[in-house]
Amino acid sequence: MLAPTFFIHFLLLVSLPFTTLAIPTPSASINAGTKKSIGSGLQNVWSLLCDIKILNKIFCSSKAGNSATVLTPLGLATGVADTSTVARFVVKYANAGRWQQSTMVTTWQLPNGATDPSSMPSACPQPPSAENSSPTDEDCLSMIIYVPASAAAGSIPALMWIHGGSFILGSATGPGLDGAALATATNSIVAVIQYRLGAFGFLSPSNGQANLAVRDTMMALQFLHKVLPSFNGNPNKITIAGQSSGASMVRALLATPSASSLFNNAILQSDPMDFGFLSPGAFQSINNFLINQLPCSSSNTTCLNNISTDDVLQFSLQTFGAAVSVDASAGTFEPLRPVHDGSLITNAMDLTTSFPSVNKKILISTVLDEAGSAIFETVDPDPVPASDFFANVNATLGESRTTTVVNSPFYPVPSPGSADFSTFDARTQLENLGTDQIWRCANWAFARLWAAHGGAVYVGEYVVGATYPDNADIDFCTQGGTVCHEDDIEIVFGTVPSPTSAQASLTAQMQARYKSFMANGNPNTAGQAYWSPVSGSNVNALVLGGTGTVAVGACTPSFWGQAVPFDYQVFGA
Known part of the structure; x- marks a missing residue:
């Protein structure tokens, strides 16, 4: 512990530059400039105290x-x-x-x-x-x-x-x-x-x-x-x-x-x-x-x-x-976004370039129906007939990728003449496709790259959410069992108005996991299911709000990112 005299001497020392301002003057006669100088001087004193580690706890903690x-x-x-x-x-x-x-x-x-x-x-x-x-x-x-x-x-x-x-x-x-x-x-x-x-x-x-x-x-x-x-x-x-x-x-x-x-x-x-x-x-x-x-x-x-x-x-x-008409690689949802300029952002961090060595611990999550709000708010008619599935996909992915998608087992639509062909709403598969392409599978590909190059990464998917104000007028997003883009926000922040027991339980779980992750880089905590990190091609995506892990489906490395390129692969980085 420092001797009390040290503090007295130190305070006298740092206050010397400002004693010339402490002339006995009626406060009413001090002009604004002098007040500003005094305030600035005192602030500099306190800043100096706060910058000295041994004194910080004494003078600056509260x-x-x-x-x-x-x-x-x-x-x-x-x-x-x-x-x-x-x-x-x-x-x-x-x-x-x-x-x-x-x-x-x-x-x-x-x-x-x-x-x-x-x-x-x-x-x-x-x-x-x-x-x-x-x-x-x-x-x-x-x-x-x-x-x-x-x-x-x-x-x-x-x-x-x-x-x-x-x-x-x-x-x-x-x-x-x-x-x-x-x-x-x-x-x-x-x-x-x-x-x-x-x-x-x-x-x-x-x-x-x-x-x-x-x-x-x-x-x-x-x-x-x-x-x-x-x-x-x-x-x-x-x-x-x-x-x-x-x-x-x-x-x-x-x-x-x-x-x-x-x-x-x-x-x-x-x-x-x-x-x-x-x-x-x-x-x-x-x-x-x-x-x-x-x-x-x-x-x-x-x-x-x-x-x-x-x-x-x-x-x-x-x-x-x-922007998308100026340069197709801009896309329609985030055309004004960070730029891989080579000076500040030095790596694309995706499948198109040599991924750098990493060591930070990251946590990645998506929600069950990421594309729900976009598809059910913007794609017409209501419903979209099964016969229009190919045309809608082709408008976004182009013929080559669309052919691969339609011929895959991952996004089936009824065949003409089948019992449910006339009643099927193709938006359900368009939503699944959009969720996989833009969010789930793209995130999983990134997670595999991160893990393969030295970082620890945990992946999860929300199957319980809380309807965000943006989604309140979209029927698909307000029906039971759906979790649309943004519906995880109030769960994490603990701000769901009148939460259900399932919402309250998931909020408690995620806040406990975030607490552990912030403290030690691991989201596992007592009383919760074990969350396995990504290992090799195994993403081990934890179901958040349910049990078990998420089925791989189309997010296998051989499909999205390989058989069907992501947009960043199509347009280059």
């Missing part, structure tokens, strides 16, 4: 679960009680000029100029949807940090959640994303982040730079490394997690060597891996399409910055819709 005020190296963090056992801190983590790389903030500040710590951040610019009910603003690089009372007992892991929404929708305040219950159940600090969307984060007319949004998430991780110790969070035990495009972002971070030291483990829920990363050529073509929509030259930065946010959003949506 029982965050019992208090809404925590001193961090970036200044005083003020939060509110989210629940009786969780404190919520809303904070801006980075600044970014339009189409410029983000930089981490140097002081702790509430987002969007707010003064009330209970206020929520503005979302990034996006069209209205069920994914977000918050106002929007380009100044949107914010996060919500949920700190459980258990943090007072000692250092705990952290989970950084990256929301989904096809990279054009979503926010930290999206439905079901309150992290309080998850933080309590997993004994972890949960940070739900925002990142730039659409053309704001995935294109760049002024400098042609890809992956701005990927860099945003890296900046969020750097911010967490800076402040987590102040909340008794362990920066060496950060798990990144996301659903849908959020999981695609997690995969992008796994493929980014410069991000590797920023997190420990990773969780990918319902990543549409069939698309792969965007190629540099496709990025350039789509970026040029955006430039051609703008009323400015790409070299006229002043003009570009003066375009209204609403107008940029409209140009972004036009580009999103047209």
